[in-house]
Amino acid sequence: MKKILALLAFLALQGCATQTTLYEWGNYESAVYKHFNNESPEEQIQILEKDLTAAGKSGKPLPPGFYAHLALLYGKVGQPGKMNEMLALEASAFPEAVPFLKNLRSGFKATN
Amino acid sequence: MRKIYLILVLSIFALLGGCAAPKPYDYSAFNERMPRAIVVLPPINDSLDVKATYGVYATTTKPLAEAGYYVLPVTLVDEAFRLNGLQTPNDIHALSPKKIKEVFGADAGLYLTVKEYGTKYYVVGSASVVTVEAKLIDLESGAQIWDGSASASSEEGKNNQGGLAALLIGALLNQIVGTVVDQSSNVARLTNTRLLSAETPNGILWGARSPNFGKQK
Numbered sequence: 001m002k003k004i005l006a007l008l009a010f011l012a013l014q015g016c017a018t019q020t021t022l023y024e025w026g027n028y029e030s031a032v033y034k035h036f037n038n039e040s041p042e043e044q045i046q047i048l049e050k051d052l053t054a055a056g057k058s059g060k061p062l063p064p065g066f067y068a069h070l071a072l073l074y075g076k077v078g079q080p081g082k083m084n085e086m087l088a089l090e091a092s093a094f095p096e097a098v099p100f101l102k103n104l105r106s107g108f109k110a111t112n
Numbered sequence: 113m114r115k116i117y118l119i120l121v122l123s124i125f126a127l128l129g130g131c132a133a134p135k136p137y138d139y140s141a142f143n144e145r146m147p148r149a150i151v152v153l154p155p156i157n158d159s160l161d162v163k164a165t166y167g168v169y170a171t172t173t174k175p176l177a178e179a180g181y182y183v184l185p186v187t188l189v190d191e192a193f194r195l196n197g198l199q200t201p202n203d204i205h206a207l208s209p210k211k212i213k214e215v216f217g218a219d220a221g222l223y224l225t226v227k228e229y230g231t232k233y234y235v236v237g238s239a240s241v242v243t244v245e246a247k248l249i250d251l252e253s254g255a256q257i258w259d260g261s262a263s264a265s266s267e268e269g270k271n272n273q274g275g276l277a278a279l280l281i282g283a284l285l286n287q288i289v290g291t292v293v294d295q296s297s298n299v300a301r302l303t304n305t306r307l308l309s310a311e312t313p314n315g316i317l318w319g320a321r322s323p324n325f326g327k328q329k
Contacts, residue, residue: 022178022322029171033297035187036166064177065185072187096149096182099217104192 023063026051032069041073048073064094068101137314139328142257145250147219148320150176151184151212154193154201155224155244163294164229165201168244171301172224172308179310180322184216192216213251220257222308223247228263230296240266240295242303248316258316262307264299 028051031044048070055062071086091098152172157164169190173183192215198204205223212221228243243263250257310318318324 022180025174029174029301032173032187033166033170036170036190063173064181064183065173065187068185069187072185072191090185094182096217097184100184100188100192100215103215103217104188 021060024051024055024058024060025063026054026066028063028066028069031073032065035069035073041076045070045073045077061093064097065090067093068097135314137258139258139317141250141255142248142317143328145220145253145255145257146317146320147181147248147250147257149182149184149216149218150220150222150248151189151216151218151251152176152186152222152224153204153212154190155226156201156205157226157229159226159229161230161296163296164226164242167229167294167297168224168226168242168300168304170297171304172222175305175308176222176316176319178322179308179316180319180325182321184218189216209249209251209254218251221249221251223249227261229300237267240299242296242300244300244303244307246307260307260312260314260316262303262312264302264306266295266299 027047031048034044035041048066051066052062052070067086067090071083071090074080074082074086087101087104091101152169155165155168161167169186173186176183193199193204198207209221212218223246225245226242227245228241231238231240241263242265243261245261246259247256248258249255306312308316310316310322310324317328318326
């Protein structure tokens with residue numbers, strides 16, 4: 001009887017359970033939140049670079065916007081080389097980003 | 113024994129009832145225009161808290177991306193609007209859908225309005241409540257293909273046990289924690305998860321990047 005109960009409870013809960021994630025989110029959401037609250041880009045760059053290094057191990061891709069946000073941060077600290085590298089990574093991971101990133105190039109420059 | 117089985121069957125129905133969709137949503141326009149890329153616009157703030165727009169905006173990407181959509185990078189989208197002299201969400205939402213499509217290359221735009229954001233104080237407690245309304249617009253035609261709303265509270269799942277003294281201590285603790293960190297931003301994440309996940313009843317459909325794409329409601 002107890003076994004049946006446990007099994008039924010398990011099955012019922014399974015129906016509501018969330019699936020595993022498609023992406024390795026790391027600290028992306030908190031970095032975005034901190035950016036919107038004007039926290040220093042240098043610290044966020046360090047944290048996201050660690051996520052970038054760790055991402056290879058998990059076997060999951062980094063989420064939409066991860067490289068693009070890191071590109072923005074590199075732009076803010078005046079590193080256009082790293083900025084362009086990250087924009088290229090976003091574009092190759094997500095071809096849907098290409099039209100926007102092309103438009104950005106005309107109006108978006110690395111600033112200090 | 114029979115009684116026990118009856119209770120069992122009833123309780124399973126009750127459990128399943130929790131997952132069931134309240135009423136069917138008409139997904140014909142959504143299916144017809146099925147977007148691949150979604151641009152989330154900075155949310156309009158109808159609440160009294162100035163932190164609402166970005167407190168909500170920060171956690172919109174994850175549920176949409178996990179549902180299988182490409183979500184345009186929110187911080188760059190926000191920056192692009194600023195560079196073009198558009199400072200307020202109201203100005204941004206007033207742009208033509210065609211113009212937004214032209215700049216961002218997205219198929220659909222998500223227009224959010226924050227109805228409630230922030231901490232409410234009661235005699236013996238406080239609660240952070242975040243309520244958001246959403247409209248998904250096909251940017252080519254300007255037509256609405258989905259809408260929804262969701263709410264979350266910091267007090268969900270907490271029960272008051274241990275009498276009045278415990279209740280008063282709990283109220284004090286809640287308020288301290290609530291002011292030190294922006295508790296509402298955590299509540300906003302829960303609101304967004306409910307509002308923008310494909311798993312929610314009457315929520316968005318699964319997108320092309322999800323293995324569940326095509327398993328529609």
